[in-house]
Amino acid sequence: MSDTLAEPAPPTAAGSAEPDQPAEQPDQPAGPSLSPSRATDFMTCPLLYRFRVVDRLPELPNPATARGTLVHAVLERLFDEPPGSRTPAAARTLLPGQWDRLVAEVPALAELFADATEQAAWFEEAARMLDRYFTLEDPSRIEPSYREMSVRALLASGLTLRGYIDRLDIAPTGEIRIVDYKTGLAPREEYEARALFQMKFYALALWRTRGTIPRLLQLIYLGNGELVRYAPDEADLLATERKVNALWQAIDRATSAGDWRPRPSRLCEWCSYRSLCPVYGGTPPPLPPPPLPAPPADALPTGAPPA
Numbered sequence: 383m384s385d386t387l388a389e390p391a392p393p394t395a396a397g398s399a400e401p402d403q404p405a406e407q408p409d410q411p412a413g414p415s416l417s418p419s420r421a422t423d424f425m426t427c428p429l430l431y432r433f434r435v436v437d438r439l440p441e442l443p444n445p446a447t448a449r450g451t452l453v454h455a456v457l458e459r460l461f462d463e464p465p466g467s468r469t470p471a472a473a474r475t476l477l478p479g480q481w482d483r484l485v486a487e488v489p490a491l492a493e494l495f496a497d498a499t500e501q502a503a504w505f506e507e508a509a510r511m512l513d514r515y516f517t518l519e520d521p522s523r524i525e526p527s528y529r530e531m532s533v534r535a536l537l538a539s540g541l542t543l544r545g546y547i548d549r550l551d552i553a554p555t556g557e558i559r560i561v562d563y564k565t566g567l568a569p570r571e572e573y574e575a576r577a578l579f580q581m582k583f584y585a586l587a588l589w590r591t592r593g594t595i596p597r598l599l600q601l602i603y604l605g606n607g608e609l610v611r612y613a614p615d616e617a618d619l620l621a622t623e624r625k626v627n628a629l630w631q632a633i634d635r636a637t638s639a640g641d642w643r644p645r646p647s648r649l650c651e652w653c654s655y656r657s658l659c660p661v662y663g664g665t666p667p668p669l670p671p672p673p674l675p676a677p678p679a680d681a682l683p684t685g686a687p688p689a
């Protein structure tokens with residue numbers, strides 16, 4: 383969730399350039415699980431993954447991530463309006479109320495701006511992104527089946543895929559379209575596969591839970607008003623499944639070895655953890671102790687004294 387780049391979006395608190403992943407939920411699956419944001423973190427830099435997932439180091443919001451969250455919130459609420467009322471003016475009207483709601487949830491957001499002028503400019507950019515949305519889609523002709531849809535899918539490998547889909551449209555024919563809003567710029571062609579990985583990940587999760595391969599994956603880039611569309615097939619999703627399983631094995635090996643190597647790239651510019659990164663002269667904190675294994679069932683106290 384963030385956004386003023388041409389291609390690989392800067393990593394953020396949620397692990398991608400967009401607020402596509404609400405905070406990790408308490409109802410985590412019992413076995414291993416992976417979201418597309420965390421998978422992307424590991425591919426970007428194993429040390430970044432460690433800081434976020436193993437150390438669970440907090441990250442402060444920044445104006446770009448906050449704007450992504452706000453625009454997503456408005457686009458989600460826009461579909462509460464009757465179709466004829468889903469207008470650019472209505473979307474702009476939703477902005478202040480959604481911002482107040484987000485600030486109530488995360489008070490640190492209120493501290494992001496030096497003054498009212500800076501905040502007004504930031505708001506106006508969010509409003510322009512919403513205006514741009516209407517040049518790409520006509521929401522009065524869309525009735526989403528789901529918004530901010532939680533997906534979970536257990537693969538045969540034992541790995542659970544999890545994540546949140548911004549919008550799922552299901553046609554009367556049963557055809558499925560997965561839609562994701564991005565408040566950054568559309569990626570250059572060489573980075574498009576990376577952007578589509580998240581969408582194929584969701585498509586795989588839906589295929590494994592519903593038995594239907596989504597007809598279309600659609601990324602809506604509000605930073606520059608472009609659409610990226612892709613029609614996946616079975617071979618695509620099987621390849622994604624192999625990739626996700628291989629990624630998980632690599633994460634598992636890194637966890638067992640405690641080997642989280644930094645992988646510097648231009649994305650370091652947006653990394654919240656540069657001060658802790660050896661590449662930039664920092665020292666990572668000691669690794670937290672591994673969680674204690676669950677005791678065997680027959681070792682659990684029953685409340686009855688031993689015989």
Ligand code: SF4
Nearest residue numbers: 427644646650653659
């Ligand atoms: S600053 Fe360090 S931890 Fe962050 S992405 Fe770059 S190499 Fe990885």
